[in-house]
Amino acid sequence: MKLLKEKVLNEGIVLSDQVLKVDSFLNHQMDPILMKEVGREFTRRFEGEEITRVLTIESSGIAPGIMTALELEVPLIFARKQKSLTLREDILVEKVYSFTKQESNEITVAKKFMKPGDRVLIIDDFLANGEAAFGLARIVEQAGAEVVGIGIVIEKAFQPGGKLLKEKGYRVESLVRLAALKDGKVTFAEEEVN
Ligand code: 5GP
Numbered sequence: 001m002k003l004l005k006e007k008v009l010n011e012g013i014v015l016s017d018q019v020l021k022v023d024s025f026l027n028h029q030m031d032p033i034l035m036k037e038v039g040r041e042f043t044r045r046f047e048g049e050e051i052t053r054v055l056t057i058e059s060s061g062i063a064p065g066i067m068t069a070l071e072l073e074v075p076l077i078f079a080r081k082q083k084s085l086t087l088r089e090d091i092l093v094e095k096v097y098s099f100t101k102q103e104s105n106e107i108t109v110a111k112k113f114m115k116p117g118d119r120v121l122i123i124d125d126f127l128a129n130g131e132a133a134f135g136l137a138r139i140v141e142q143a144g145a146e147v148v149g150i151g152i153v154i155e156k157a158f159q160p161g162g163k164l165l166k167e168k169g170y171r172v173e174s175l176v177r178l179a180a181l182k183d184g185k186v187t188f189a190e191e192e193v194n
Helices: 002-011 032-045 062-072 131-142 161-167
Strands: 053-057 076-082 091-098 103-110 119-127 146-156 172-182 185-188
Touching (some): 002 146, 002 185, 032 146, 032 172, 053 062, 053 131
Parallel strands (some): 053 076, 146 172
Protein backbone atom coordinates (compact mmCIF):
# COMPACT_ATOMS: atom_id res chain seq x y z
CA MET A 1 0.00 0.00 0.00
CA LYS A 2 1.66 3.13 -1.31
CA LEU A 3 0.06 5.62 1.11
CA LEU A 4 0.95 3.45 4.11
CA LYS A 5 4.55 2.99 2.92
CA GLU A 6 4.94 6.75 2.54
CA LYS A 7 3.59 7.30 6.06
CA VAL A 8 5.98 4.70 7.49
CA LEU A 9 8.93 6.28 5.65
CA ASN A 10 8.07 9.90 6.42
CA GLU A 11 6.64 9.65 9.91
CA GLY A 12 7.85 6.34 11.41
CA ILE A 13 10.42 6.74 14.17
CA VAL A 14 12.89 3.89 14.57
CA LEU A 15 13.20 3.50 18.34
CA SER A 16 15.53 0.50 18.17
CA ASP A 17 16.40 -2.38 15.82
CA GLN A 18 13.18 -4.00 17.04
CA VAL A 19 10.62 -1.24 17.52
CA LEU A 20 9.02 1.28 15.16
CA LYS A 21 7.01 4.15 16.60
CA VAL A 22 4.07 5.30 14.49
CA ASP A 23 2.24 7.54 16.92
CA SER A 24 1.43 10.22 14.33
CA PHE A 25 -0.95 8.06 12.26
CA LEU A 26 -1.73 4.78 14.03
CA ASN A 27 -0.82 4.43 17.71
CA HIS A 28 -1.78 7.78 19.22
CA GLN A 29 -2.90 10.33 16.65
CA MET A 30 -4.79 8.34 14.00
CA ASP A 31 -5.15 9.19 10.32
CA PRO A 32 -8.75 8.44 9.32
CA ILE A 33 -8.09 8.73 5.56
CA LEU A 34 -5.30 6.17 5.85
CA MET A 35 -7.44 3.94 8.09
CA LYS A 36 -10.24 4.07 5.52
CA GLU A 37 -7.80 2.88 2.86
CA VAL A 38 -6.55 0.15 5.20
CA GLY A 39 -10.13 -1.07 5.70
CA ARG A 40 -10.74 -1.10 1.94
CA GLU A 41 -7.51 -2.97 1.22
CA PHE A 42 -8.20 -5.73 3.78
CA THR A 43 -11.73 -6.05 2.40
CA ARG A 44 -10.36 -6.37 -1.15
CA ARG A 45 -7.81 -8.99 -0.10
CA PHE A 46 -10.34 -11.13 1.76
CA GLU A 47 -13.12 -10.73 -0.80
CA GLY A 48 -15.48 -13.71 -1.07
CA GLU A 49 -14.56 -15.08 2.37
CA GLU A 50 -18.02 -14.45 3.85
CA ILE A 51 -16.60 -12.92 7.01
CA THR A 52 -19.13 -12.49 9.84
CA ARG A 53 -16.94 -10.82 12.49
CA VAL A 54 -13.74 -8.80 12.70
CA LEU A 55 -11.66 -9.41 15.84
CA THR A 56 -8.84 -7.24 17.14
CA ILE A 57 -7.18 -6.35 20.44
CA GLU A 58 -7.37 -3.06 22.31
CA SER A 59 -6.32 -0.40 21.76
CA SER A 60 -4.24 0.06 18.61
CA GLY A 61 -6.05 -2.59 16.57
CA ILE A 62 -9.38 -0.81 16.95
CA ALA A 63 -8.89 1.85 14.25
CA PRO A 64 -7.88 -0.51 11.41
CA GLY A 65 -10.38 -3.05 12.77
CA ILE A 66 -13.40 -0.75 12.77
CA MET A 67 -12.65 0.58 9.28
CA THR A 68 -12.42 -2.98 7.97
CA ALA A 69 -15.61 -3.96 9.77
CA LEU A 70 -17.35 -0.90 8.33
CA GLU A 71 -16.31 -1.84 4.81
CA LEU A 72 -17.40 -5.48 5.36
CA GLU A 73 -20.58 -4.35 7.16
CA VAL A 74 -20.02 -6.77 10.06
CA PRO A 75 -19.42 -6.15 13.79
CA LEU A 76 -15.97 -5.49 15.23
CA ILE A 77 -15.07 -7.14 18.52
CA PHE A 78 -11.98 -5.99 20.39
CA ALA A 79 -10.46 -8.34 22.92
CA ARG A 80 -9.90 -6.62 26.25
CA LYS A 81 -6.58 -6.84 28.06
CA GLN A 82 -6.78 -7.59 31.75
CA LYS A 83 -4.09 -8.19 34.34
CA SER A 84 -5.60 -11.11 36.19
CA LEU A 85 -9.02 -12.62 36.22
CA THR A 86 -11.27 -14.69 38.36
CA LEU A 87 -12.69 -17.54 36.32
CA ARG A 88 -15.99 -16.68 34.68
CA GLU A 89 -18.41 -18.74 32.62
CA ASP A 90 -19.40 -16.04 30.17
CA ILE A 91 -15.99 -15.11 28.73
CA LEU A 92 -13.31 -16.65 26.55
CA VAL A 93 -9.83 -16.09 27.99
CA GLU A 94 -6.31 -16.53 26.59
CA LYS A 95 -2.89 -15.50 27.86
CA VAL A 96 -0.81 -13.23 25.60
CA TYR A 97 2.72 -11.98 26.13
CA SER A 98 2.99 -8.33 25.11
CA PHE A 99 5.95 -7.48 22.88
CA THR A 100 5.94 -3.78 23.71
CA LYS A 101 5.13 -4.01 27.43
CA GLN A 102 7.09 -7.24 28.06
CA GLU A 103 4.43 -8.64 30.34
CA SER A 104 1.64 -11.19 30.11
CA ASN A 105 -1.99 -10.17 29.92
CA GLU A 106 -5.15 -12.16 29.83
CA ILE A 107 -7.22 -11.22 26.81
CA THR A 108 -10.95 -11.73 26.96
CA VAL A 109 -13.96 -11.80 24.65
CA ALA A 110 -17.55 -12.25 25.80
CA LYS A 111 -18.91 -15.61 24.61
CA LYS A 112 -22.13 -13.98 23.48
CA PHE A 113 -20.31 -12.10 20.71
CA MET A 114 -18.64 -15.08 19.02
CA LYS A 115 -20.40 -18.30 18.14
CA PRO A 116 -19.72 -21.57 16.32
CA GLY A 117 -20.17 -20.91 12.62
CA ASP A 118 -18.71 -17.39 12.75
CA ARG A 119 -16.07 -16.67 10.10
CA VAL A 120 -13.62 -14.32 11.74
CA LEU A 121 -11.03 -11.96 10.28
CA ILE A 122 -8.33 -11.05 12.82
CA ILE A 123 -6.82 -7.57 12.41
CA ASP A 124 -3.89 -6.01 14.26
CA ASP A 125 -1.63 -2.98 13.86
CA PHE A 126 1.75 -4.76 14.12
CA LEU A 127 3.03 -8.31 13.78
CA ALA A 128 6.25 -9.14 15.65
CA ASN A 129 6.47 -12.57 17.31
CA GLY A 130 2.83 -13.41 16.64
CA GLU A 131 1.78 -13.63 20.29
CA ALA A 132 -1.23 -11.33 19.91
CA ALA A 133 -2.40 -12.96 16.66
CA PHE A 134 -2.02 -16.51 18.07
CA GLY A 135 -3.92 -15.48 21.22
CA LEU A 136 -6.76 -14.02 19.15
CA ALA A 137 -6.84 -17.14 16.95
CA ARG A 138 -7.08 -19.34 20.06
CA ILE A 139 -10.04 -17.26 21.26
CA VAL A 140 -11.81 -17.78 17.91
CA GLU A 141 -11.13 -21.52 18.07
CA GLN A 142 -12.32 -21.73 21.69
CA ALA A 143 -15.60 -20.24 20.49
CA GLY A 144 -15.89 -22.99 17.87
CA ALA A 145 -15.63 -20.33 15.15
CA GLU A 146 -13.22 -20.24 12.20
CA VAL A 147 -10.24 -17.97 11.52
CA VAL A 148 -10.58 -16.83 7.91
CA GLY A 149 -7.29 -14.96 8.00
CA ILE A 150 -5.10 -12.44 9.74
CA GLY A 151 -4.74 -8.89 8.43
CA ILE A 152 -1.74 -6.92 9.65
CA VAL A 153 -1.05 -3.24 9.00
CA ILE A 154 2.74 -3.41 9.57
CA GLU A 155 4.57 -6.75 9.69
CA LYS A 156 8.15 -6.76 10.91
CA ALA A 157 9.23 -9.58 8.63
CA PHE A 158 12.57 -9.92 10.43
CA GLN A 159 10.69 -11.22 13.47
CA PRO A 160 9.18 -14.72 13.40
CA GLY A 161 5.41 -14.10 13.79
CA GLY A 162 4.47 -14.18 10.10
CA LYS A 163 6.37 -17.40 9.43
CA LEU A 164 4.99 -19.13 12.53
CA LEU A 165 1.40 -18.19 11.71
CA LYS A 166 1.74 -19.39 8.10
CA GLU A 167 3.31 -22.65 9.29
CA LYS A 168 0.18 -23.20 11.41
CA GLY A 169 -1.90 -22.79 8.26
CA TYR A 170 -3.24 -19.28 8.80
CA ARG A 171 -3.55 -16.93 5.86
CA VAL A 172 -1.63 -13.75 6.74
CA GLU A 173 -2.07 -10.56 4.71
CA SER A 174 0.26 -7.72 5.67
CA LEU A 175 -0.14 -4.29 4.09
CA VAL A 176 3.55 -3.47 4.50
CA ARG A 177 6.40 -5.76 5.44
CA LEU A 178 9.59 -4.41 6.99
CA ALA A 179 12.89 -6.17 6.29
CA ALA A 180 14.85 -4.29 8.95
CA LEU A 181 15.04 -1.36 11.32
CA LYS A 182 18.72 -0.46 11.28
CA ASP A 183 20.70 2.72 12.00
CA GLY A 184 17.47 4.65 12.43
CA LYS A 185 16.24 3.61 8.98
CA VAL A 186 13.33 1.51 7.76
CA THR A 187 13.92 -1.02 4.99
CA PHE A 188 10.96 -2.68 3.31
CA ALA A 189 10.92 -6.38 2.47
CA GLU A 190 11.76 -7.04 -1.20
CA GLU A 191 8.26 -7.55 -2.52
CA GLU A 192 7.29 -4.15 -1.13
CA VAL A 193 9.97 -2.22 -3.05
CA ASN A 194 8.59 -0.09 -5.95
P1 5GP B 1 3.45 -9.79 18.69
O1 5GP B 1 2.30 -10.18 19.56
O2 5GP B 1 3.26 -10.19 17.25
O3 5GP B 1 4.76 -10.20 19.25
O4 5GP B 1 3.48 -8.20 18.71
C1 5GP B 1 2.42 -7.49 18.15
C2 5GP B 1 1.80 -6.54 19.15
O5 5GP B 1 2.81 -5.79 19.83
C3 5GP B 1 0.92 -5.54 18.42
O6 5GP B 1 -0.38 -5.66 18.95
C4 5GP B 1 1.51 -4.18 18.71
O7 5GP B 1 0.62 -3.44 19.50
C5 5GP B 1 2.79 -4.42 19.47
N1 5GP B 1 4.01 -4.16 18.68
C6 5GP B 1 4.92 -5.09 18.28
N2 5GP B 1 5.96 -4.51 17.66
C7 5GP B 1 5.69 -3.19 17.61
C8 5GP B 1 6.41 -2.06 17.07
O8 5GP B 1 7.50 -2.15 16.49
N3 5GP B 1 5.81 -0.84 17.23
C9 5GP B 1 4.60 -0.68 17.85
N4 5GP B 1 4.12 0.55 17.93
N5 5GP B 1 3.91 -1.73 18.37
C10 5GP B 1 4.45 -2.96 18.26
